Amino acid sequence: MTGKRANSHDVAKLAGVSRTTVSFILNGVASVQIPEETRRRVWEAARQLNYYPDAAARSLASGKSRVIGLILCQQADHLAADLFLPEVLRGITDNAREWDFRVLLETVANVSAPDAYLSLARERQIDGIVISGPRSDDQQLGQLVAEGFPVVLQGRLRGADIPFVDVDNVAGAKQAVAHLIGLGHQRIGLITNAPLHYTASEDRYRGYRQALSDAGLAYDEALMRQGDFVEESGYLAMRELLGLPNRPSAIFVASDVVAFGALAAIREQGLRIPQDMAVVGFDDIRLAPYMHPPLTTVHLPAYELGWQAGDLLLHLIRGETPMRTEVLLPTELVVRQSCGARTRQRD
Amino acid sequence: MTGKRANSHDVAKLAGVSRTTVSFILNGVASVQIPEETRRRVWEAARQLNYYPDAAARSLASGKSRVIGLILCQQADHLAADLFLPEVLRGITDNAREWDFRVLLETVANVSAPDAYLSLARERQIDGIVISGPRSDDQQLGQLVAEGFPVVLQGRLRGADIPFVDVDNVAGAKQAVAHLIGLGHQRIGLITNAPLHYTASEDRYRGYRQALSDAGLAYDEALMRQGDFVEESGYLAMRELLGLPNRPSAIFVASDVVAFGALAAIREQGLRIPQDMAVVGFDDIRLAPYMHPPLTTVHLPAYELGWQAGDLLLHLIRGETPMRTEVLLPTELVVRQSCGARTRQRD
DNA sequence: ATATGATAATAACACGAGTTAGTAACACGA
DNA sequence: TCGTGTTACTAACTCGTGTTATTATCATAT
Numbered sequence: 001m002t003g004k005r006a007n008s009h010d011v012a013k014l015a016g017v018s019r020t021t022v023s024f025i026l027n028g029v030a031s032v033q034i035p036e037e038t039r040r041r042v043w044e045a046a047r048q049l050n051y052y053p054d055a056a057a058r059s060l061a062s063g064k065s066r067v068i069g070l071i072l073c074q075q076a077d078h079l080a081a082d083l084f085l086p087e088v089l090r091g092i093t094d095n096a097r098e099w100d101f102r103v104l105l106e107t108v109a110n111v112s113a114p115d116a117y118l119s120l121a122r123e124r125q126i127d128g129i130v131i132s133g134p135r136s137d138d139q140q141l142g143q144l145v146a147e148g149f150p151v152v153l154q155g156r157l158r159g160a161d162i163p164f165v166d167v168d169n170v171a172g173a174k175q176a177v178a179h180l181i182g183l184g185h186q187r188i189g190l191i192t193n194a195p196l197h198y199t200a201s202e203d204r205y206r207g208y209r210q211a212l213s214d215a216g217l218a219y220d221e222a223l224m225r226q227g228d229f230v231e232e233s234g235y236l237a238m239r240e241l242l243g244l245p246n247r248p249s250a251i252f253v254a255s256d257v258v259a260f261g262a263l264a265a266i267r268e269q270g271l272r273i274p275q276d277m278a279v280v281g282f283d284d285i286r287l288a289p290y291m292h293p294p295l296t297t298v299h300l301p302a303y304e305l306g307w308q309a310g311d312l313l314l315h316l317i318r319g320e321t322p323m324r325t326e327v328l329l330p331t332e333l334v335v336r337q338s339c340g341a342r343t344r345q346r347d
Numbered sequence: 348m349t350g351k352r353a354n355s356h357d358v359a360k361l362a363g364v365s366r367t368t369v370s371f372i373l374n375g376v377a378s379v380q381i382p383e384e385t386r387r388r389v390w391e392a393a394r395q396l397n398y399y400p401d402a403a404a405r406s407l408a409s410g411k412s413r414v415i416g417l418i419l420c421q422q423a424d425h426l427a428a429d430l431f432l433p434e435v436l437r438g439i440t441d442n443a444r445e446w447d448f449r450v451l452l453e454t455v456a457n458v459s460a461p462d463a464y465l466s467l468a469r470e471r472q473i474d475g476i477v478i479s480g481p482r483s484d485d486q487q488l489g490q491l492v493a494e495g496f497p498v499v500l501q502g503r504l505r506g507a508d509i510p511f512v513d514v515d516n517v518a519g520a521k522q523a524v525a526h527l528i529g530l531g532h533q534r535i536g537l538i539t540n541a542p543l544h545y546t547a548s549e550d551r552y553r554g555y556r557q558a559l560s561d562a563g564l565a566y567d568e569a570l571m572r573q574g575d576f577v578e579e580s581g582y583l584a585m586r587e588l589l590g591l592p593n594r595p596s597a598i599f600v601a602s603d604v605v606a607f608g609a610l611a612a613i614r615e616q617g618l619r620i621p622q623d624m625a626v627v628g629f630d631d632i633r634l635a636p637y638m639h640p641p642l643t644t645v646h647l648p649a650y651e652l653g654w655q656a657g658d659l660l661l662h663l664i665r666g667e668t669p670m671r672t673e674v675l676l677p678t679e680l681v682v683r684q685s686c687g688a689r690t691r692q693r694d
Numbered sequence: 695a696t697a698t699g700a701t702a703a704t705a706a707c708a709c710g711a712g713t714t715a716g717t718a719a720c721a722c723g724a
Numbered sequence: 725t726c727g728t729g730t731t732a733c734t735a736a737c738t739c740g741t742g743t744t745a746t747t748a749t750c751a752t753a754t
Contacts, residue, residue, distance in 0.1 A: 007710055018734045023712060033731060052469035056412065057710035059403035060739050067451070072436070079433045081633060086426045089419075093454045102472065104414070105452040107440045122399035125449065231637045257634070264637040286428060287604070290578045290611040292639045354740055365704045370742060380701060404740035407709050 006049035015045035022046075026053070059124075067102045068092075068313055069126040071117045074133040075109055078194075078229040081257050083285045084302035088154070091306025092130065099314050101127075111138040121149050128317045130154055130309045134162075136197075150316040154309045156199045163316065163325035165309040169200050172298040172331035173207025173254060174214075176280045179296075179333055180250045181215045183341055185278060188212070189223040189248035191237045191262060193255030193282065196226060204254040204282060223248050227258040234261030242269050242277075250278035250339075256285040256297055263291060263338075274340030284334055294336035301329050353396035362392035369393075373400070406471075414449045415439075415660055416473040418464045421480040422456055425541075425576040428604050430632045431649035435501070438653025439477065446661050448474075458485040468496050475664045477501055477656045481509075483544075497663040501656045503546045510663065510672035512656040516547050519645040519678035520554025520601060521561075523627045526643075526680055527597045528562045530688055532625060535559070536570040536595035538584045538609060540602030540629065543573060551601040551629060570595050574605040581608030589616050589624075597625035597686075603632040603644055610638060610685075621687030631681055641683035648676050 008026075012019040017038065024032050025042045045051075059065045070092060072079060079085070093103050104126055108116040118140040120126050128150030134141060134157045145151050145162055153164035180188050190208050194201040205224075212219050222244065225237035234253060241247060242265065253259035259281035266277050273279055273293055281288065281297035288295040308327050315322040335341050355373075359366040364385065371379050372389045392398075406412045417439060419426060426432070440450050451473055455463040465487040467473050475497030481488060481504045492498050492509055500511035527535050537555050541548040552571075559566050569591065572584035581600060588594060589612065600606035606628035613624050620626055620640055628635065628644035635642040655674050662669035682688050 009710080019711085020713080020734055020736095021732085024733090027712080029713090032733085035732075038732080050469075052466060052471075054407070054710050055470040055472040056403050056406035057739090058712075060401070060407050060741085061710075061712040063712090063739075065403065070452070072433075076437060079437065082433055083430055085433045085436075086419075086429055089432075089452065090423060090426065090454050093452060102467070103452050105417070105436065105440060105450050107437050119399060120449070122397075123402040124399075125402040231634060235637065260634055261637050264639065267639060287578060287607055287634065290582065290607050292611065292614060356740080366741085367704055367706095367743080368702085371703090374742080376743090379703090382702075385702080401740050404709090405742075407711085408740075408742040410709075410742090 006051045008051070008053065010049055011042065011045045011051050014049060015042045017042060063124075065125055065127050066100060067104050067126045068096060068310070068317070069104045069106060069117065069120050069129040071129060071131050072105070072107045072133065073111055073131060073135055073138070078133070079107065081229045081231075083257065084283070084300070084305075087302035088132070088306035088309075091303040091308075092310040093306075095307045095310035095314065101314065103310075111135045111140070116140060118143065128152070128313045130313055136160070150313055152309050152313040152316065154305060156203070158199055158202075163312055163322075165305060165312055165327040166200070166329070167300050167305065167331050168328040169203035169331075170207040170210070172282060172300075172333075173204040173252070174211045175207075175331070175333050176282065176298050177208050177211035177252050178214070179335070179341070180252065180278060180280055180339060181211060181217065183250075183278065183339065185248075185250040186217060187220070187223065187246070187248040187250070188217075189241050189251040190225070191234055191241070191251060191253045191258060192224075192226045193253075193258055194227060194229055201226075201254065208252055208254075227253070227255060229255070229257070231257055231261035231264075234258035235265045236261075238262035238265035242266065242271070248277075250274075250280075252280050252282075254282045256281040256283040256288055256295060259295060259297070260287075260291065263295075267292070273338055278340045279338040281338075288334075289336060291338070293338050296336045296339035296341070297334055299332045299334050301331075304329055353398045355398070355400065357396055358389065358392045358398050361396060362389045364389060410471075412472060412474050413447060414451050414473045415443060415657070415664070416451045416453060416464065416467050416476040418476060418478050419452070419454045419480065420458055420478060420482055420485070425480070426454065428576045428578075430604065431630070431647065431652075434649035435479070435653035435656075438650040438655075439657040440653075442654045442657035442661065448661065450657075458482045458487070463487060465490065475499070475660045477660055483507070497660055499656050499660040499663065501652060503550070505546055505549075510659055510669075512652060512659055512674040513547070513676070514647050514652065514678050515675040516550035516678075517554040517557065519629060519647075519680075520551040520599070521558045522554075522678070522680050523629065523645050524555050524558035524599050525561070526682070526688070527599065527625060527627055527686060528558060528564065530597075530625065530686065532595075532597040533564060534567070534570065534593070534595040534597070535564075536588050536598040537572070538581055538588070538598060538600045538605060539571075539573045540600075540605055541574060541576055548573075548601065555599055555601075574600070574602060576602070576604070578604055578608035578611075581605035582612045583608075585609035585612035589613065589618070595624075597621075597627075599627050599629075601629045603628040603630040603635055603642060606642060606644070607634075607638065610642075614639070620685055625687045626685040628685075635681075636683060638685070640685050643683045643686035643688070644681055646679045646681050648678075651676055 008019050008022045012022045130152050132154040134153045156166045192201045227233040253262050281295050284297045284299035355366050355369045359369045477499050479501040481500045503513045539548045543549050574580040600609050628642045631644045631646035
């Protein structure tokens with residue numbers, strides 16, 4: 001077994017056929033008729049020689065790399081706070097594997113770098129691309145789309161007509177706030193997950209306002225603060241809100257990580273949750289059920305998000321017309337104890 | 348700009364030289380002399396035609412793919428509980444980028460599947476591989492190593508002579524437990540991060556025992572429980588320990604995520620932390636400073652872990668002899684409030 | 695005038711597959 | 725016997741690059 005790698009020529013020779021036939025058989029080309037006996041001989045020869053077709057040669061000849069790119073555009077801090085990445089990765093690689101595709105990963109700190117990821121496409125290293133956390137100031141993105149290169153966003157970009165997969169942030173936030181309203185709260189604060197120029201943040205903000213307005217409650221800007229992905233931002237924002245002369249009785253924090261900081265701030269003031277301050281989060285991170293108290297939050301289907309993004313992209317790559325090019329996944333409110341709706345100990 | 352892609356032939360024609368010369372210049376081949384003027388013309392032509400060399404052709408001709416594989420072997424549940432993945436990914440992609448390499452990602456639920464990732468190497472899609480969370484029952488791993496394929500483990504595998512990068516789990520655990528001993532604790536419990544057949548788990552267990560023995564304290568098996576990656580396992584293990592007739596006064600939980608469950612169990616019994624039960628964790632996840640109370644824990648350099656794994660692998664791929672093929676990164680004890688060493692409010 | 699090098703290139707082959715167009719062998723009906 | 729299909733293949737071209745061995749040109753020394 002120390003000899004050179006076998007190529008399709010070797011397989012052909014051993015099976016007593018031409019290289020063309022080997023290619024037909026191993027790739028299962030349907031438009032060609034070959035008797036079972038020949039097929040068997042070729043497969044057997046391939047097995048015997050431990051033959052694996054060379055990816056580069058195959059890619060060069062076919063013009064397809066069978067690889068999709070996954071670009072993480074979040075800056076370092078925000079990426080580290082993204083506790084769902086493992087699940088999203090599983091979703092996308094699982095789907096890719098079903099179609100015999102691979103996933104190439106790239107992290108991009110600065111989208112406006114001259115060549116953050118564009119060359120991946122230009123060098124034909126990938127057949128399509130999923131952009132996670134797209135930024136509106138991303139030039140390369142526009143170029144790729146304009147050239148007709150298959151692109152799917154994971155996360156929305158307002159004003160751009162690009163296929164995307166996201167959760168229904170508006171509906172999720174609305175449901176969370178409606179729940180608090182249903183529990184009798186009239187003054188409900190908001191700490192966003194991120195600055196409002198992020199689409200997801202804006203959408204959750206919208207959901208918050210819709211819920212208020214649906215219930216005939218006035219929106220009070222004094223009760224709103226902008227979070228910034230990390231725990232500390234929630235801690236600081238919450239301290240500000242707690243210092244208000246007329247503080248809210250409940251708060252919707254549009255990110256569990258940010259909410260985690262907010263919880264610490266509330267406890268620090270000696271206030272009880274939910275009696276003195278009810279809290280609802282967003283994301284349903286793994287730790288939520290074990291927080292103090294267990295956090296009521298909006299569940300986000302992370303695996304599904306990755307899976308659907310991969311699915312949509314692979315449809316585009318195959319040139320099929322997908323059912324929809326804009327996928328909004330549903331969220332689900334998970335009621336635990338931080339909102340005050342239950343008194344049970346554990347969920 | 349709607350014409351076909353430019354190839355090196357087009358660049359050569361436009362610059363008035365041969366394709367060979369183009370290749371020499373764009374790749375910066377040192378063994379060949381070419382006047383500055385010609386170089387300029389070629390670069391200019393490439394720019395003008397928006398030329399990007401085809402990755403597949405390049406890979407086929409050179410025999411190198413300039414891609415490394417990153418295989419995540421943790422099973423779904425454990426992967427989702429791995430809050431460091433984003434940082435590790437950043438580390439490895441950052442390093443790869445410096446050498447003009449890409450990173451191909453694969454998740455593997457079942458290492459004993461006939462072809463979990465072996466084909467990546469066999470098809471020459473990658474030049475080397477980083478295995479995260481290696482399992483000792485992994486057949487393919489042995490094959491690759493035996494064939495001389497460049498492999499680096501991220502996480503250790505006892506008894507296998509394979510280059511690896513890991514944190515110094517023994518030293519970290521030892522330091523954590525020594526800290527508790529220094530605070531006067533005599534009965535110190537242990538909840539492992541995972542079952543003991545995982546190397547990291549075994550090492551942290553060893554560190555725990557070494558610290559005890561160094562201080563002349565007896566090891567009491569009754570105070571030890573095995574965690575299993577997730578919060579719930581910590582919650583359940585802690586309940587058991589709290590139910591003991593003579594419970595410990597402090598506990599070392601060898602994973603912050605598991606510790607998070609343990610904290611919940613302690614609070615549930617109405618016990619105070621650290622007064623009634625001191626706690627030290629391991630990992631220093633982002634949420635640790637905002638836990639209730641802020642968790643004293645052993646810091647793990649996640650980015651560095653990924654960076655070093657990539658670095659070691661790329662050395663191997665280039666055929667260089669790396670300084671060391673076994674890298675143990677140092678950890679650092681971060682003292683917050685759960686251990687009782689401080690009384691300040693926030694760290 | 696002729697040999698000697700250095701300089702500045704290039705022709706030609708290799709890499710390992712996919713794929714189109716074509717053909718040999720044979721069966722069958724008129 | 726001749727044509728007409730059908731079956732079961734294969735020859736030959738293509739993809740776009742890296743790289744070795746070779747050559748043309750010109751300056752300089754003998």
